Amino acid sequence: MKELTLLLRERWRVVVRLAAWSVLETGQTFLLGYALARALDEGFLSGRAGVGLGWLGIAGAAVLVGAFGTGRVYGGVAALVEPLRDRLVRRVVDRGVREADGGALSGLTQQVEIARDTFAGLVMVSRSFVFTTVGALVGLFSLAPLLLLVVAPPLAAGVALFVATLRPLARRQEEFLVADERLAAHLGAVCPGLRDITAGGAEEHVAADAGQRIDAEVRAARSLAHRGVLRVAALAVGGQLPIVLLLATAPWLLARGVSAGALVGALAYVTQSLLPALQNLVHGLGTSGSRLAVVLRRLGPGIAAPPPATGGIRVPPAAVPSDTPALVLSSLTFAYGPASDPVIKDLDLTVPRGTRLAVVGPSGIGKSTLTGLIAGLLEPRRGTVRLCGHPVPGHTASALRVLIPQEAYVFGGRSRKTSPNCGLIPYPGRSCWPPPRRSAWPRCWSGWAGPLPGSTRRRCPRANDS
Incomplete structure (x- = not known):
């Protein structure tokens, strides 16, 4: 977010011009409820239809003026958004050239476009909420200060509740995106190699690994959905509760001098201005804002790439102590079924580092079974397997061994x-x-x-x- 703050400071003239055109939208919001109240109190309810129609005409003209100002706002938004996009593109290109990673460059430039479009939407939504809220609150105070006391507290509470959820929501959004990227990367590597996985007998291992990533994404999606419930609560408190309070306190307000026209104007302010503006803010800033925060953190300087997926750990050989045996089997027992006789029973074996081991014998004595146990493709009924001191199965042990299947096999392709x-x-x-x-x-x-x-x-x- 520091990137956005710096950009707004540098482009302060554009921000001022954007605010000036947005004042027209504030005037439109103000006249929407104020003119309606005057049309009722001074016109139709007083038997002067011409006066009432005149005030409604003023409200219609204000809508046209506000639309003109909104059109001019788009030019100011473009003057803010395009410099951000250019700055991010330069940073991404510099990083891609420095790291010589064309694939990363393509992915990051896509994230730049996401940041650009999302930032533009956020500017429009946030600007509209601020100036619409100011116009509505000023209009309520002009009609009757008591109306402001009824509407402002729940509106402030709803906005405060929504703001409090932004940071946790951004974290949940990032966790979901990271989990989704990990699953996509894993499936992208697994799917082209299904034939090789089958030939190596690693179906269960790969399926379990993919299942862990799917479960992680499901947990992240559920956590994100639970946080989304708070946005609905914020919208109910800030946008819909004021309507209920205005209707419930209507007799009390009328008894204290609030006119019928002012009460109708207050309802118009809430239903036609405040509620839609808050809805756009909650849905726009709640979803797009969290996504923009995630993208900017990834594109920002000094931000590391997402943490590696479990299962992709690679341990350099130097990380293994030199005095650790290459292989240790302790009371290893395995059988193909709960009622079957063990193929391997209570096997103890230690293979020092730097030595070679050949297991020979007729078919069916367990040579392939032993290899599968050492590789982590089979799970023993009892006992342990440690490869260079690391338990098998395990991600670190998997990075320290290579398995070549005995079947005659040519990998896919010509x-x-x-x-x-x-x-x-x-x-x-x-x-x-x-x-x-x-x-x-x-x-x-x-x-x-x-x-x-x-x-x-x-x-x-x-x-x-x-």
């Missing part, structure tokens, strides 16, 4: 995209396809590979990864 250097990158002293045999695979070199032998399918991804 062979040239999957293994662009197939035949050129040496792998265990030879190429994926040795040069003399290239002619045997004409479709591979044209960008599509037909059915490949299992050994070749296993070597191609490895050659590509190397």
Whole structure:
């Protein structure tokens, strides 16, 4: 918000011009209730219809003058909004060039447009509320000071309640946006790799990770909705309670010299001016204002990016103590079903750092099961798994291991995209396809590979990864 304050100070002439044109709107609001009261008291109720029509004509002319002033206001708003947009664009472009991140640059420039449009709407809504409220309150005081005593306290209470909710509402809005962005980024990474996830047997792990992000967004949305209830309460207190009080105190007001025309004029002030202005303020500033605060914080200098999503933690190898074993299994037991015999039972194993371990044996003794337990893809019935001192499953442990499935598997895409250097990158002293045999695979070199032998399918991804 410091950015907006600095902008308003620099463009103070524009602010003064904007306020001058807005005075016409204040005059329109003032004459709306005042002319109606005079038309009733001095005209129609006194048997002088011409006088009543004359006052109504004055009110109609005031509407035309106010409309002219509102049209001029748009020019002043543009003179405020466009400099803000230019300043934010320069900041975003400088940051994007400095960080060499084209994707971030595109996203931030979109946020700049959101800030521009939202700021323009907020200027219009806030300006209209201030000058409309001033005109209505002056009109109430001119008709009868007692009317001001009935209307002003609930109006002030409603505005105060709304202002008190702005900061918590902005925090909830930011939490919701962050949760939504995390979920979108996660799904954007998961959806293109569904085939790879299935091949690696990580469906449950990925589903659980996505479920956590969905639950976080649901909680943020509910919290935001609960805060929105306070806006409705503020609108009821500040805009609708004065109508009830005017009707309830009407006999008391009439007994103390308030005329019938003044009472009708007060109702016109509340229903036609104050209530619509407060509605626009609550809905506009409550939603758009919170969004603008979030966007400006993200675009502001020194503001860090949103905190990383859980599950995206990467721990550098240097963070692992050198004396910590690479792998520790303690009383590890696993079975495929509650009534099944354990495939692995009470296994204790410690693998020091820097060593290599090969598990060999016939099919069905639990080699793949053990690998899945170490990788965190399977959950043991009993016992613990620690990788470099970190519990498995766990986000930190996941960042310290790589799992290559045993199935013959070529990742999605054409062979040239999957293994662009197939035949050129040496792998265990030879190429994926040795040069003399290239002619045997004409479709591979044209960008599509037909059915490949299992050994070749296993070597191609490895050659590509190397």
